[in-house]
Amino acid sequence: MATQKLTIVVPAFNEEEVLTDSVQKLLAIEEKIAQTNVLSQRADVLIVDDGSRDHTWPIIEKLHRTNSRVRGIRFSRNFGHQFALIAGIQEAVKTADMIVTIDADLQDDPTKIAEMVAKYAEGADIVYGVRNNRDTDSWFKRTTAQGYYKLLGLLGVHLVPNHADFRLMSKRAAETLLTYPERNVFIRGLIPKLGFTTDAVYYKRTPRMAGESKYPLKKMLAFAWDGITSLTIAPVRLILLLGTLSCLLAVGMVVYAVVMKLLGLTVHGWSSLMVSLWFVGGVQMISLGVIGEYIGKLMTEVKQRPRYTIQTILN
Numbered sequence: 633m634a635t636q637k638l639t640i641v642v643p644a645f646n647e648e649e650v651l652t653d654s655v656q657k658l659l660a661i662e663e664k665i666a667q668t669n670v671l672s673q674r675a676d677v678l679i680v681d682d683g684s685r686d687h688t689w690p691i692i693e694k695l696h697r698t699n700s701r702v703r704g705i706r707f708s709r710n711f712g713h714q715f716a717l718i719a720g721i722q723e724a725v726k727t728a729d730m731i732v733t734i735d736a737d738l739q740d741d742p743t744k745i746a747e748m749v750a751k752y753a754e755g756a757d758i759v760y761g762v763r764n765n766r767d768t769d770s771w772f773k774r775t776t777a778q779g780y781y782k783l784l785g786l787l788g789v790h791l792v793p794n795h796a797d798f799r800l801m802s803k804r805a806a807e808t809l810l811t812y813p814e815r816n817v818f819i820r821g822l823i824p825k826l827g828f829t830t831d832a833v834y835y836k837r838t839p840r841m842a843g844e845s846k847y848p849l850k851k852m853l854a855f856a857w858d859g860i861t862s863l864t865i866a867p868v869r870l871i872l873l874l875g876t877l878s879c880l881l882a883v884g885m886v887v888y889a890v891v892m893k894l895l896g897l898t899v900h901g902w903s904s905l906m907v908s909l910w911f912v913g914g915v916q917m918i919s920l921g922v923i924g925e926y927i928g929k930l931m932t933e934v935k936q937r938p939r940y941t942i943q944t945i946l947n
């Protein structure tokens with residue numbers, strides 16, 4: 633194979649508890665891969681500090697000083713996991729032939745990177761890291777995640793099941809991903825749209841080594857909602873369907889009322905009136921809310937603001 637270089641992109645937000653250990657592990661894995669001759673150039677690790685408020689950045693600087701194969705990007709503030717990944721990929725693609733993205737807590741088995749590289753060598757442009765099971769998730773996370781992916785499927789968005797953001801991308805796949813200019817990014821929803829040859833490696837996800845999840849419920853909900861509204865307009869279509877059904881129901885009610893009147897049965901109807909009033913009012917408000925969400929998304933896209941701002945790069 634011609635010159636082939638791997639860059640491992642690691643997004644990090646307040647990861648002082650795990651970062652040093654994680655990078656040492658990744659470097660050890662890199663060392664092993666280097667001995668297999670699949671890569672003709674040594675790999676490097678590019679950490680993207682997503683506006684951490686702890687010692688994440690000083691740790692990155694220190695790691696960089698002791699090993700030039702560790703590089704760093706520092707955001708000017710917290711822009712979110714997905715943008716940290718995009719920024720890392722954008723920087724990595726300048727020199728790398730393949731890019732692996734992995735979370736800083738190494739919950740996704742980093743020893744599988746070698747297998748990913750091997751699949752790349754066999755011709756895959758995208759290698760998905762797929763979890764064998766969800767044992768290590770809490771009951772809440774597991775059921776909500778499964779329900780969510782089912783819902784996405786019903787709305788016509790098909791993702792790779794049990795795959796998050798642990799994957800390998802070839803240079804051309806990464807470059808294609810970067811041509812998607814959207815500000816509302818849900819990377820795992822875009823990857824299947826790229827095409828190219830894909831493959832997968834399977835692994836068991838382990839619990840976080842230290843520290844807490846950087847995805848509290850609020851961030852998770854926002855992410856899930858962005859996933860739906862940035863990948864499909866099915867909810868807006870659903871409103872149309874709901875409105876149509878509601879109108880048909882109203883026609884039925886008119887027929888019913890006329891029949892009752894002809895039969896001389898007085899309809900007191902207070903409760904039914906109130907129920908339908910509130911129900912239809914609610915449906916309208918939800919509908920407006922959903923439409924508003926899409927208009928809001930349009931607004932952020934139209935503004936074309938930068939997706940993130942880099943403060944410092946260590947190369």
Ligand code: UDP
Pocket residue numbers: 642643644645646647682710711712713716734735736737739844845846847
């Ligand atoms: N992360 C980030 N920005 C954020 C939140 C998280 O870059 O605003 C990073 C975090 O440092 C980690 C990855 O995204 O490398 C996944 O976060 P975490 O492991 O906390 O999520 P979980 O595994 O609990 O879903």
Ligand code: MG
Pocket residue numbers: 735737739840845
């Ligand atoms: Mg994690």
